Amino acid sequence: MTAGGYAIAAEGLRKRYGDTPALDGFDLRVRPGRVCGLLGPNGAGKTTAVRILSTLLRPDAGRAEVAGFDVARRPDQVRHRIGLVGQRAAVDEVLSGHENLVIFGRLCHLGAKRARQRADELLDRFGLADAGGRPVKAYSGGMRRRLDLAAGMILAPAVLFLDEPTTGLDPRSRNEVWEAVRELVRAGTTVLLTTQYLDEADRLADRISVLDGGRVIAEGTPDDLKARLGGDRIDLVVRDAADLAAAGAQLGRVAGGEPEVDPDRRLVSARVEHRAGALTELLRALDAAGVAVEDVALRRPTLDEVFLHLTGRRTETAEEVPA
């Protein structure tokens, strides 16, 4: 359907605001029917990338094709094939869910009857059939988001852009939204997802692109990225905070590197090469040193640690301001 069989193909996208480069040679390829997660710290350019790919913003340089059409030269064709769900629920609060969807259906040039049908179908599909007649301002956060998703789905888009779809939602609402996204993907939609929640990317995305300073600095499946960090980690919680230094020293010796220390949780943590051997050796050493261990765990690195490793920053809870 598009050059090289990609639903999204971006090459060397650049965009600057004044002196600040927002995108600085952004490349991305997403195969049809996949979910690509776009991760990055604040100001990395995630929202700018989504805005360019969804025809809202013109790039200064580079080119991009979405659903087979050039976003700069054929935005009209692209717009027929995409859905955009932004950070804010772009629906009318005072209107009912049904009225909102009918308006968006009419704007997609469905006839009056078809628009009403489609609104009913979508409300049904997103579990909003009962709430369809109520004004949106009476909806919960999760319901609002699902309505927003439904509005982005009027034309069963080939490509759906989700810019932080679950920011500010409680866990139950997040689950509802994730389920809705999975269902779209099962029906063949390609999804580009930006998120500040690593577990969200971990659960939903087939592949993840890590964005920093306006370019993709790492790309792969969540497992690829974790493997790239190398090895497993040992987390060790000591009973007495006074033992932290001693525990850190032992763990450092076994791991062959400086461990991370979290005094609040009485936790030391480090990457190790030989899982089982390292654990045995550590516990013996701690026993010999008289350090009381409260808890010890051997685990794969989290995406959070991958992220920290790649960008030198932890993920943040505040999000970049949309341009």
Next chain:
Amino acid sequence: MTSTTLPDTASPHVTPGRPALLADSVTLTRRSLAHWRRDPGPLVAALGFDIVMVLMFAYLFGGALRVPGGGDYREFLMPGMFAMTMVFGISLTTLAVSADLDRGVTDRLRSMPVSPLAPLVGRAAADLLFAVLTLAVMLLVGLAVGWRAHGGVGDTVAAFGLILLLRFALVWVGVFLGLVLKGQQAVAGVQTLEFPLGFLSSAFVAPATMPGWLGAVAEWNPLSATVGATRELFGNPGWGGDSWAVQHAPALALIWPVVLVAVFLPLSVRRYRALGR
């Protein structure tokens, strides 16, 4: 739920329809009307404010004000009020435009196969419809306080036409401000504009009583042109005056709105397109 029930626009053999400016504008106009039907509070408040203004001027200040030539004050007042309510409409337009921008509705529309001008045209149409309703209410209030139109039917219709023409021009001022200003700043910005534009005119006070340069500004105010012209058409008393602007009020009542539209419509469209830069 399977994908087979979905309209399959994603398949390459389907050629999507061309964006239809008229159809999309009508849909977006109806969206605004649906808003007002569901949440009439702001409109009722706006109309209430207009009515209170008339009553205040007619019964509170009216006694203290003298109309030159000894005409009836309420006859004098209403053309100014008609035009003034059109000015107060600017903030409705600005608020609606900036709210859509704020809440991401504008972005969603821009990412859809919607005609790029339809959101602006739809806004203008809805606000003009509300202006017609406002004028109808003000007409009744005017009749209730003793105002009458003494010209022929044609003159009266022409007068209301000029007032709506002013509103049409001010819609584009409001749209532009809504696109430029952000959030609360927009409200403050527009309301600070409405009052000087309204009162620095011949609507309520004779420009001749103002300091020279201020009087000149008031006489050249677009609102003064519309008010002056409609006073003539309604056969209501006016201030008179011998400046060029006062003498040519009917011509200016046409020229000013055309100039405002010629300036602010392209500016608005340009600004809207620049959202993509």
